[in-house]
Amino acid sequence: VAASPPEARELTGVDAIPTEGVPNVTGWYALPADAAPDAGSRILLNAAGESPNAVVPMSTVAPEYAPDGRALLAATFLGDGPLHRPADALRDDVRDALRAWFPEGDFADLETVDVHRIRFAQFAQPPGVHAALPDTDDPEGPVVLAGDYTEWSSIQGAMESGRTAAEAARAYL
Incomplete structure (x- = not known):
């Protein structure tokens, strides 16, 4: 699921996805x-x-x-x-x-x-927010999260999340 945090949370039901922007x-x-x-x-x-x-x-x-x-x-x-x-x-x-x-x-x-x-x-990043972010494989079933909200709110965070999501998705192939 590669979508903005609010949409990703709505699509997956993963409560750890931050939705405050x-x-x-x-x-x-x-x-x-x-x-x-x-x-x-x-x-x-x-x-x-x-x-x-x-x-x-x-x-x-x-x-x-x-x-x-x-x-x-x-x-x-x-x-x-x-x-x-x-x-x-x-x-x-x-x-x-x-x-x-x-x-x-x-x-x-x-x-x-x-x-x-x-x-x-970007999603709000108050102190301590990163420890509570979801992992790419948090959704149930063959679904992975790909977005900065699994790492940190930045281009680099989005790229790292995409790499991690691709590795997780490979396990379902």
Whole structure:
């Protein structure tokens, strides 16, 4: 069963599958290339404030993603609040953060390209959650679980779970 945690739990009845999710909003922003912050390829973490949580200079690491003559930034907003905030308010938060980090910069022309709102980006991972996660072979019968919720909520956790699930499924062949 390779599905999101809530769907996997509904399909299999395995109670150990976590169903509390953490939302994520990713905003995509463009500004003139000559106005882009000089951050190199570093991820900018907002340690002083809550919004945005991080800004990534995407056009620095993947120039082909940026609109012609523009720099492209991705900003991450975690939690429930950003799911319900207007796109222009999120953009204003990004502009304010950039101005705080790069006071010599001009970010007046920062514009929103797109906003992705994901209600269940990953399962919640409070301390101790990993000891209670299900094993890939927890469902009864010839059913295996393949999802990050058997390891840890990440791409790596999903890949490790897929490998483990494939090994478990092989036993049923």
